[in-house]
Amino acid sequence: MSIGQIIIIGCCGIFLAATINHISTQLPSCNYITYPKCSNCLKPLKPTRLFAISRLYFRNCICGYETNLWTIEVLLEVVFTIVMLILAYSVQSHTQLITLILLLSCLTLIAKIDAQHKIIFNSTLHTTGLIALLSKLVETNGANSSVDIITILLPGFISYIIMLTLFIGGKLYKKLLMSKHDIQDTITVLGMGDVKLGLVIGIITGWSLLFQALLLGIFINGIVALSIFTRKNYKPYSTIPFGTSMILSTIIIIIINNR
Numbered sequence: 303m304s305i306g307q308i309i310i311i312g313c314c315g316i317f318l319a320a321t322i323n324h325i326s327t328q329l330p331s332c333n334y335i336t337y338p339k340c341s342n343c344l345k346p347l348k349p350t351r352l353f354a355i356s357r358l359y360f361r362n363c364i365c366g367y368e369t370n371l372w373t374i375e376v377l378l379e380v381v382f383t384i385v386m387l388i389l390a391y392s393v394q395s396h397t398q399l400i401t402l403i404l405l406l407s408c409l410t411l412i413a414k415i416d417a418q419h420k421i422i423f424n425s426t427l428h429t430t431g432l433i434a435l436l437s438k439l440v441e442t443n444g445a446n447s448s449v450d451i452i453t454i455l456l457p458g459f460i461s462y463i464i465m466l467t468l469f470i471g472g473k474l475y476k477k478l479l480m481s482k483h484d485i486q487d488t489i490t491v492l493g494m495g496d497v498k499l500g501l502v503i504g505i506i507t508g509w510s511l512l513f514q515a516l517l518l519g520i521f522i523n524g525i526v527a528l529s530i531f532t533r534k535n536y537k538p539y540s541t542i543p544f545g546t547s548m549i550l551s552t553i554i555i556i557i558i559n560n561r
């Protein structure tokens with residue numbers, strides 16, 4: 303890879319990560335992405351104040367509140383650019399690189415919103431699912447084999463069933479807890495968003511990598527749960543964003559298998 307290519311990929315990585323960060327802070331408050339508002343005082347944010355680089359000179363909002371934390375944005379930009387460089391170095395074709403980067407952007411967006419707000423939006427899931435489906439069709443029918451859509455959808459369906467089983471198990475566990483302890487009905491064990499995410503992850507990984515991704519996801523979730531559990535300000539029955547762990551494991555599996 304030449305220096306010029308590295309610079310172009312670096313700039314794309316920074317721009318994509320900044321955009322993902324921006325969308326992830328505006329989408330949960332139902333704001334228009336093109337008409338962003340401050341999460342604190344709800345005043346419109348000027349375009350010059352949207353990205354971290356511009357905030358070296360301007361504050362995020364005149365009220366002093368930082369809607370997009372610049373530390374998180376910079377961290378996201380660094381990680382995203384490194385991942386893009388690894389993928390650019392290892393994938394075979396430009397088409398594969400573009401679809402992988404698109405998928406990575408969508409997955410990062412879902413993971414970030416889930417980590418911050420414990421919610422997975424249908425709009426983000428549908429977009430990711432569609433891109434995953436199209437990328438699989440291009441990937442499998444491009445070279446020499448012809449794969450039908452059922453073969454692509456089947457791992458997604460199985461992954462959906464596995465997550466649905468966990469979802470129902472979670473509901474039963476919650477019922478059991480409520481019958482024995484005095485706890486509120488508002489706690490969630492696993493949301494339907496996680497179940498639908500399972501479908502998308504199954505399509506992305508395919509048969510060969512599905513179980514690796516699921517197992518790694520459960521393992522990462524265990525580490526996250528432990529870290530939350532050992533925190534000083536831990537509250538019993540806190541919600542753990544399972545979707546974020548699943549996405550993290552999917553991204554790791556994609557990178558390892560494209561090297």
Ligand SMILES: [Zn+2]
Pocket residue numbers: 340341342343344345363364365366367
């Ligand atoms: Zn404000």
